[in-house]
Amino acid sequence: MREVTVELGERSYPIYIGEGLIEQAGEYFTKHEISKKSPLMIVTDENVASRHLSKLEVALQGAGFQVVSTIVKPGEKSKSLSVFEDLITKALEAGLDRKSTIVALGGGVVGDLAGYVAASYMRGIKFIQVPTTILAHDSSVGGKVAVNHPLAKNIIGAFHQPELVLYDLSTLQTLPLRDVKAGLSEVIKSGLIWDAEFVDWIDNNAERLLALDEEALGYALYMGCNIKAQVVSQDERENSLRMILNLGHTIGHALEAVAGYNELLHGEAISIGMIGSARLGVKLGGSEEIYTVTKRVLSRMGLPVGLPEHLDIDAIMEAMLHDKKFSEGTMVFVVPTAIGEVIIDHSVSTELVREIVEQLKQEAV
Amino acid sequence: MREVTVELGERSYPIYIGEGLIEQAGEYFTKHEISKKSPLMIVTDENVASRHLSKLEVALQGAGFQVVSTIVKPGEKSKSLSVFEDLITKALEAGLDRKSTIVALGGGVVGDLAGYVAASYMRGIKFIQVPTTILAHDSSVGGKVAVNHPLAKNIIGAFHQPELVLYDLSTLQTLPLRDVKAGLSEVIKSGLIWDAEFVDWIDNNAERLLALDEEALGYALYMGCNIKAQVVSQDERENSLRMILNLGHTIGHALEAVAGYNELLHGEAISIGMIGSARLGVKLGGSEEIYTVTKRVLSRMGLPVGLPEHLDIDAIMEAMLHDKKFSEGTMVFVVPTAIGEVIIDHSVSTELVREIVEQLKQEAV
Numbered sequence: 001m002r003e004v005t006v007e008l009g010e011r012s013y014p015i016y017i018g019e020g021l022i023e024q025a026g027e028y029f030t031k032h033e034i035s036k037k038s039p040l041m042i043v044t045d046e047n048v049a050s051r052h053l054s055k056l057e058v059a060l061q062g063a064g065f066q067v068v069s070t071i072v073k074p075g076e077k078s079k080s081l082s083v084f085e086d087l088i089t090k091a092l093e094a095g096l097d098r099k100s101t102i103v104a105l106g107g108g109v110v111g112d113l114a115g116y117v118a119a120s121y122m123r124g125i126k127f128i129q130v131p132t133t134i135l136a137h138d139s140s141v142g143g144k145v146a147v148n149h150p151l152a153k154n155i156i157g158a159f160h161q162p163e164l165v166l167y168d169l170s171t172l173q174t175l176p177l178r179d180v181k182a183g184l185s186e187v188i189k190s191g192l193i194w195d196a197e198f199v200d201w202i203d204n205n206a207e208r209l210l211a212l213d214e215e216a217l218g219y220a221l222y223m224g225c226n227i228k229a230q231v232v233s234q235d236e237r238e239n240s241l242r243m244i245l246n247l248g249h250t251i252g253h254a255l256e257a258v259a260g261y262n263e264l265l266h267g268e269a270i271s272i273g274m275i276g277s278a279r280l281g282v283k284l285g286g287s288e289e290i291y292t293v294t295k296r297v298l299s300r301m302g303l304p305v306g307l308p309e310h311l312d313i314d315a316i317m318e319a320m321l322h323d324k325k326f327s328e329g330t331m332v333f334v335v336p337t338a339i340g341e342v343i344i345d346h347s348v349s350t351e352l353v354r355e356i357v358e359q360l361k362q363e364a365v
Numbered sequence: 366m367r368e369v370t371v372e373l374g375e376r377s378y379p380i381y382i383g384e385g386l387i388e389q390a391g392e393y394f395t396k397h398e399i400s401k402k403s404p405l406m407i408v409t410d411e412n413v414a415s416r417h418l419s420k421l422e423v424a425l426q427g428a429g430f431q432v433v434s435t436i437v438k439p440g441e442k443s444k445s446l447s448v449f450e451d452l453i454t455k456a457l458e459a460g461l462d463r464k465s466t467i468v469a470l471g472g473g474v475v476g477d478l479a480g481y482v483a484a485s486y487m488r489g490i491k492f493i494q495v496p497t498t499i500l501a502h503d504s505s506v507g508g509k510v511a512v513n514h515p516l517a518k519n520i521i522g523a524f525h526q527p528e529l530v531l532y533d534l535s536t537l538q539t540l541p542l543r544d545v546k547a548g549l550s551e552v553i554k555s556g557l558i559w560d561a562e563f564v565d566w567i568d569n570n571a572e573r574l575l576a577l578d579e580e581a582l583g584y585a586l587y588m589g590c591n592i593k594a595q596v597v598s599q600d601e602r603e604n605s606l607r608m609i610l611n612l613g614h615t616i617g618h619a620l621e622a623v624a625g626y627n628e629l630l631h632g633e634a635i636s637i638g639m640i641g642s643a644r645l646g647v648k649l650g651g652s653e654e655i656y657t658v659t660k661r662v663l664s665r666m667g668l669p670v671g672l673p674e675h676l677d678i679d680a681i682m683e684a685m686l687h688d689k690k691f692s693e694g695t696m697v698f699v700v701p702t703a704i705g706e707v708i709i710d711h712s713v714s715t716e717l718v719r720e721i722v723e724q725l726k727q728e729a730v
Contacts, residue, residue, distance in 0.1 A: 085514075088514055122522075124523065151457045154488075155457065
């Protein structure tokens, strides 16, 4: 079992990473003083429920917790204000009080949604994440929770840190290959912004990771969580440093919005976005290696590196204007200066970004 | 001009109380480094807009701020998730970014609603309150923001402290008498929980207050804000001490829910609730004076002290079960032990509360 501590003063919390942790959920929750007197609500989606929900319910009920479960539809569409409202209603009906806890069992969508419910219900109650995807390693660090608005992603949300994260690697064994690849996209991002050696390690271990080798996966997720934890500890509210975690996300979010949240998975969209950022890095004076290594690692992981032909450039540019990262009219980009190093550039021109996006159409998809 | 500082470490902020402050809003906002590059959104209601909006817009535009204004319908019904969503949409359409500020111009409804938008938009942007009612002095201290759910009041919300509060006493001169009385109800509450001398002062100055004497009103609001600021500074997240601010609110909220948010104003409902608490205080061993003084001060201010005949006791009891203050199944009440002193009693029986509520029907309304 590996453990990462996210250091945030009195809001610090541990991420436990290992095999079979769901079966031990009762002990972990007890250790962290989760209330057994107040009802606890598990939020999960239909796909995850059929595989893991009863296991978690049994583990918690066995330890004396009062468990109610709510199942939402899988997919990004559940990250809406209307599903958020449904969950608040269910929490009220189930009698959740200020000492209650909400548990997110699932991937990033469930984590963001349930986390925002926990942040808002009675102005904030306890929250625990039990991630069941690779991608969710990313959202399990740093307390960013949110739902989407038809005009922009993650625009309605809060910072709400969990009490603990229970990352059971066994749940990853049943993931579809496409989700595995997309999840590893954020792991690669962590390397690209922070640790060239780790990028090298990923490059050499791509096949083990895609084969869901437990040792390799455990290490990669530990590293991904650890890098993000270091960044978030220094800048919880994303005033400065934390922005580097958005490498590839400005373009990526726009692609998701334009393609529709179903055509491109988040990890795929930011893979293409990271190629754009790498090109930008080279354009702004960085070594050509930034581009070649970024492209090699992402390709090796089977991730898309070019723009789907039918996506409209104007629509992508328009979507970027709604992005949160445009501060006071300036266009802000996370730009690599080498593998493992990035800067935040506040003065990237719209024209240059457009040029980069157009070039993405020429990449071999 | 009077000033109260709400001490909350790096989230500390000032409340400026005085005449004609709206005309000086540009200077105050500039002094507090509110961005002039990012759009600023004023949220207000139809009634307040016709009286004060253009004054505030002119003051801010004159100082170089980019102002957009949004007007909601007056009344508690606007504190809904659907109006919240409309405001998020408007903020997006107006291009508000992470450096933008949301300004609440109005009473408690506008403050709570706009504050929750500011807390949630892009996971939290700056917030300023410009209260235009007496009651809003209460919500301007402590950062509690929320919207209602059909099943319970203030159930969806956050703690989000403003940058500053600009309390222009001139706006109070046009208030209907009923709102003046209801607003003073929370001022009386501040005295009852904290300061017997201030209760005495109110008792002796009720007529000046009802006549909107500026000196008396300025002092009463300063005291109300100041008492609340002292409480909130010690317990921002309402883990313990802050609960004393809920004197009269457990019954009061239930009355509002059952009567409908339009029949009873918040201040009227908690006036009746404080009579209930005073009776409880006497019942649990306090001096009879708790009840007589509480009733005299509230009556002198023209506030209701008994339950409207048609309200159903069962429905009131049921509504209380949805109240946030019921923690882990225990019934929690703020109980006066003397004028100016309260305790938090975690073991009040439902039967006793029912008896108190039934007695409220016998009070002269």
